Amino acid sequence: MTYLGDVFALARKDLLLELRSRDTVPAMLLFVVSTLVVFHFALPSDASATAETGLLWVALLFTALLGLVRAFVAEREERVLDGLVLAPCDRSAIWLGKVIGVVAFLVAAEVVALPAYALFFQPVGWELVAAVALADLGLAAVGTLLAAMAAAGRARELLLPVLFLPLVIPIVVGGVGASATDDPGRYLAFLGLYDAVFAILSWASFEYVVTE
Amino acid sequence: MSTSLRNNQHVVLAAAAGCLLLAGTSLAFYWVPNAPVEGFRQRIFYVHVPIALTAYACFGWAAWKALRLLWTRERRYDLESYTAVHMGVIFGILTLVTGSIWARTSWGHWWVWGSRQLVLFLVLFLFYAAYFMLRYSVEPGPRRANMSAVYTLFGVALIPVSFLAIRLAEDLVHPVVFTHDVQNRLTGSQLLTFLVCLGGMLSLAGSLYVNELTGKRLDARLRELREALQ
Numbered sequence: 159m160t161y162l163g164d165v166f167a168l169a170r171k172d173l174l175l176e177l178r179s180r181d182t183v184p185a186m187l188l189f190v191v192s193t194l195v196v197f198h199f200a201l202p203s204d205a206s207a208t209a210e211t212g213l214l215w216v217a218l219l220f221t222a223l224l225g226l227v228r229a230f231v232a233e234r235e236e237r238v239l240d241g242l243v244l245a246p247c248d249r250s251a252i253w254l255g256k257v258i259g260v261v262a263f264l265v266a267a268e269v270v271a272l273p274a275y276a277l278f279f280q281p282v283g284w285e286l287v288a289a290v291a292l293a294d295l296g297l298a299a300v301g302t303l304l305a306a307m308a309a310a311g312r313a314r315e316l317l318l319p320v321l322f323l324p325l326v327i328p329i330v331v332g333g334v335g336a337s338a339t340d341d342p343g344r345y346l347a348f349l350g351l352y353d354a355v356f357a358i359l360s361w362a363s364f365e366y367v368v369t370e
Numbered sequence: 371m372s373t374s375l376r377n378n379q380h381v382v383l384a385a386a387a388g389c390l391l392l393a394g395t396s397l398a399f400y401w402v403p404n405a406p407v408e409g410f411r412q413r414i415f416y417v418h419v420p421i422a423l424t425a426y427a428c429f430g431w432a433a434w435k436a437l438r439l440l441w442t443r444e445r446r447y448d449l450e451s452y453t454a455v456h457m458g459v460i461f462g463i464l465t466l467v468t469g470s471i472w473a474r475t476s477w478g479h480w481w482v483w484g485s486r487q488l489v490l491f492l493v494l495f496l497f498y499a500a501y502f503m504l505r506y507s508v509e510p511g512p513r514r515a516n517m518s519a520v521y522t523l524f525g526v527a528l529i530p531v532s533f534l535a536i537r538l539a540e541d542l543v544h545p546v547v548f549t550h551d552v553q554n555r556l557t558g559s560q561l562l563t564f565l566v567c568l569g570g571m572l573s574l575a576g577s578l579y580v581n582e583l584t585g586k587r588l589d590a591r592l593r594e595l596r597e598a599l600q
Contacts, residue, residue, distance in 0.1 A: 320503050321521075363520040
């Protein structure tokens with residue numbers, strides 16, 4: 159099998175698993191919508207549009223975290239990862255397949271979250287959609303690698319947020335900047351740069367995280 | 371000569387740190403003239419900035435050792451990288467403390483979000499504090515060594531990316547001393563004092579690093595012996 163064949167087989171496995179068990183995406187959808195409702199009550203009634211944008215990004219970040227905590231559950235509980243590492247495929251294909259699955263979950267959550275945000279708070283512009291799309295790639299790239307690390311630890315559910323949040327602060331800066339300022343181009347370019355740097359780094363280093 | 375230097379590394383480094391820091395402090399207090407705008411309080415610059423640069427040097431050293439570990443798969447680099455991160459975090463906390471004092475004297479607040487370096491060090495502090503969480507939560511072994519190394523490498527990528535992010539996000543409040551602006555450029559005496567202080571801080575970090583590494587190696591050896599006895 160070619161490299162891309164491996165990647166798609168692995169991504170397909172994740173999507174099929176989710177389609178059959180349906181435990182991650184519905185939880186992410188409910189979580190993101192309830193977070194938006196909570197934010198409505200947390201904000202004062204005269205809150206600025208910028209504050210609302212910022213809170214949307216916080217909601218998206220925590221939704222991504224929710225999905226990532228679940229990302230390697232099957233691999234760990236059924237010891238799939240050991241099998242995958244032994245399989246004659248490039249280890250970075252495991253990472254890429256998982257990233258595709260995580261991006262699909264995130265997009266599914268955002269297809270609901272952005273219209274809900276438009277309904278509850280303010281209309282959604284193209285800049286916000288572009289920023290969210292770029293941010294998804296970065297969140298999935300970094301998050302998948304860290305989730306694989308956290309899966310090896312004792313306190314996985316606690317470890318992942320602690321590892322993940324400091325690393326994705328630049329994504330929040332880029333995302334909020336792109337959707338709240340008059341000059342979104344700079345911030346979108348920055349998000350693209352972040353994606354490129356950390357995707358390459360994660361792709362190259364994933365092998366070391368799953369092997370000895 | 372070179373072996374005697376190697377054997378007495380910690381003594382040489384400690385002596386260099388002591389002399390240079392003493393010299394740097396006296397130069398900073400008695401020799402350098404007051405800064406035109408900030409006056410006497412600008413002298414914290416000779417403490418704050420060398421500490422910050424030393425913290426970067428420690429993180430860079432840790433990343434170099436991490437890269438060597440992934441490259442050669444030699445176990446000893448793990449401990450070296452870990453010790454360097456440890457030192458980096460200590461100097462990072464000192465940067466936050468001294469930066470906070472400088473912010474208080476210059477702008478009247480203990481914390482200023484407009485100060486890029488302070489915000490960057492806060493992000494780095496959170497990032498490297500999570501490094502310890504990672505190490506303590508994973509079973510010791512080659513896989514933990516690999517993971518720590520990968521995480522350390524992410525750190526050096528995070529430093530410029532975060533810096534760019536903070537630059538994009540913030541306004542300019544922190545006094546930037548290394549500019550090409552003529553009035554703001556360091557004069558000869560300032561530069562010399564700064565370099566002496568930087569040398570002192572780097573030797574201090576080196577001395578702490580060597581001592582800590584010796585201790586950690588002894589610890590590991592002792593544990594191995596204890597396990598062999600059981």
